[in-house]
Each structure stands twice: as C-alpha cells, then as structure tokens.
Amino acid sequence: MKIGVLALQGAVREHLTLLEKVGVEAVAVKKQEQLQDLDGLIFPGGESTTMGKLIRKYDLLEPIRDFYRQGKPLFGTCAGLILLANKIEDADEPHLAVMDMTVKRNAFGRQVDSFEAKLPIKGVAEDFHAVFIRAPLITHVGSEVEVLAEVNGEVVAARQGHILCASFHPELTDDARFHQFFVDMVREAVAMR
C-alpha cells in the first residue's frame, strides 16, 4: 500500500512523517504520472488559493477526480479540506468539488484567533489534540456526509464515503490516530477493488 501527499506547497513533510509512523509507504506527489501507483492521497495544510492555482496549472484537477472515481480514498486537512469542497463561500469556483459540503475560509478570524483544543472525533479519539490555524469551517453538509467532530456546534471534521477531511492539522502533532483512521479506509478500499 502506498499513500501520496500532494506536495505543491504546505505541510507536506509532517504528513509523510505520520504516515511512516503508522508503517505506510508515503510519497510526495508533484506530477500527475505519480498518481498511478497510489492507493490514497492526502491534501496537506497550506494556502488553498496557492494550491488551487498550481493544481490547475499542472492539469491535476481531472486526474485527481479520476483517482477519486476509481474508489481511492482522499484526505484533506485545512487547506486540503477547502480543495475537496463542492462549494466555497465568497469564492467564484470550487477546486476539486468532490465532497458535498460548503466551507467558509478563515472562519474563526485571522491568525491571532488561531487556537489549539482537545476534541472528541467520532471513531478516532476522545481527546484529539487539534490545532486550528486560520481554519475553515464546514457550514453545510449534504446527506451523504457524516459529521465526525464539532467545535461550538460547527462542523470541523467529516467523512463522505471514501473522503475524509478536517479543518484542523493532525499533521502538526505526533498523534497518528487520525492518519491510522485514514490508512484503515485506504486498506478497506484496496480490499474492495
């Protein structure tokens, strides 16, 4: 099993480290040819505007959607979550638009409002150390989307079939439980194929 981390910009190294910690082969992905031999793909934290531009520049939009249609799992954190959403508030167009949800960018405010907190995440942990940095919120979810975590009644982690996302950064701690959860999703998807 091999999992890629989209490496156009952002916290790539941290995701690779956590994947290796749970014993999975992990690669940094910059080009579409690299998608072929992957079983899952992670979209890291970073700047969604920058990543969205580079995804288009290097013609990755359709290849990643195809990857998803083949039943291969995706996992987005913070900016990565924004890339997955069907709709982005105050933005002209979404990016990959594979997950039935609306997101609001910088929903908690500016950097001075960034925070860390302990959260229960359904199926993952009761006390996950979640780091929110200029974080987005999921303001609306479709019927296929399962909510995994909330902050003040707002959705911050969710799953839709073989897509997983979080508005915080599990990659910034050394807690690999969220990554283990994703790896289990990828393992199931590989068994189904």
Next chain:
Amino acid sequence: MSQNHQVGTDLVKRGMAEMQKGGVIMDVVNAEQAKIAEASGAVAVMALERVPSDIRKAGGVARMADLRIVEEVMAAVSIPVMAKARIGHFVEARALEAMGVDYIDESEVLTPADEVYHIDKGLFTVPFVCGARNLGEALRRVGEGASMLRTKGEPGTGNIVEAVRHMRMMQSQIRKVQGMSRDELMTEAKDLGAPYELLLQIHETGKLPVVNFAAGGVATPADAALMMHLGSDGVFVGSGIFKSENPEKFARAIVEATTHYNDYDLIVRVSKELGGSPMTGLEISKLRPEDRMQERGW
C-alpha cells in the same frame, strides 16, 4: 470560545509558518499589487510603504508602513498578510497585532528603534519572523519568541550572494552542532551566543525548531530555486517582483520555480516566459558600510 481553547501558543504560531512552506511571500505596497501577488499564487503578502530597493533610494528613517496601506492590503486578499515593525519597536508591533496582521517581521529593512534589544516576541499572540545571518543570531531570535526565521541576505539589491552566504552558514553550523559530542555544546553555545537548550535541541534533531525561509536578494526564478536547494523552506521576494519589468510573470515564475526547484526543464520554460528583465542588481562591495541592512540587529 470554551476554556479548552488556547490562542497564541508556540504550536499555533510556529504551525502558521509550517503552512507557508514551499511557498513564496511577496512584498506589496498597495491593494492592486496584493491582488496580483495572490493571483500569481503567493502564500502570503508583506504589506509595506516602500519595497526595500526604494527604501535604499529614499534614505532617512524607515518606519512601520502607513497603517492605511496595511488595512487596504488586508481588505484586498484572503491569503495571510504580514507587516514589518522596526527592530525593538514593540509599540509598532502591538499596533500591527491590534489591527489583526497575521505575521510581523521584526525587520532590519526598517531603521532599528533599539540598538541593544529586540522585541520580546514571546509575549505576543501574533507570530513573528526575524532575519538571521548565522545560527547564533537565529537561535537568539527563537529564544526571544520568533516563530519563523529567514536569511537576512542584503535586501533591495537583487543580489543573491548574501542570502546564499547566510543559508550556507546556518546549514553548516547545524551540521557541526549535530556532530558534536554533548559535552562540547555549552562552550559552543557560549561561542555562538545561542541559548543552550535550543542548541541541545538542534544537536538532537539536526534541524531548526522553526521554519527558515530565504530572503534578501531573490530576483529571478533560478535564485528562488537555488535557495530551495540550499535548504530554505520557502522564499520571500521583496523588490524582485514589482521592480522587475513584468511583475505578473515574475511572480508566477518564481512561485513555479519554488515548487519545482529540481525540475530544470520547468525552470527553463518559466525563465523564457518572463517577458522582461529582472530588477537592476547592486554589487554588495559597492555599498557603503552604513547602507548594509544586514548589519542591523544583534
């Protein structure tokens, strides 16, 4: 917010810089430039009154930017906005924090306000980036609470040589510390003027505790890629974009070259498409000693 929520922690401040990795942060002086930078794929903008090469030309005392410019830039883009405060000027820094700027650069590009002390950055909720020429300087800044580092280079010159010198110096000192025996570290801490605990951390991990970007002299896509090869986590471009003949193309090309720094075919392609000359460069040895910005800070 519940009791459970903590703001302004090291993790939150350093984490913000981690998210900028592999990206380009561009100097801008108005909303229009900020929009060009954002559209070109910048991960953040630095809001200034003048870019460093114009600060050099203007002379006199360079202070924090007109806050109306900072406000205008903040309103124009959704990417993070940074702004510069003078070395030691903690009230300029507090004003920028109160405005909601996302990151403060305690910068040698501006005229220092204190010739002995830097800002006690650990007291702030907003994170800081600081320049450094070597490991001792870098770790003093981290000790004061900087959450991100950058090379000083020589700002506003379009000459990469000083940024290269500073990055090579830091990398080589990190390797040296990593290879030392533990009992040598205290004397090394004394010689470098670096906090012992941070030096011990580098000895154990082989890397800086915060992100380190290149800055001061980046003028072309190849310059940006060179700095990434030398171990930079990302790139600041000051005068290099809006003092080039074609800012939009330079901005895009530098973003691409930073992402794909080891793809030389791509660097050829983006360099051919620049549509104009880079900013005019300055020879470092021709600068008067008092014009060398990198000597500011202690």
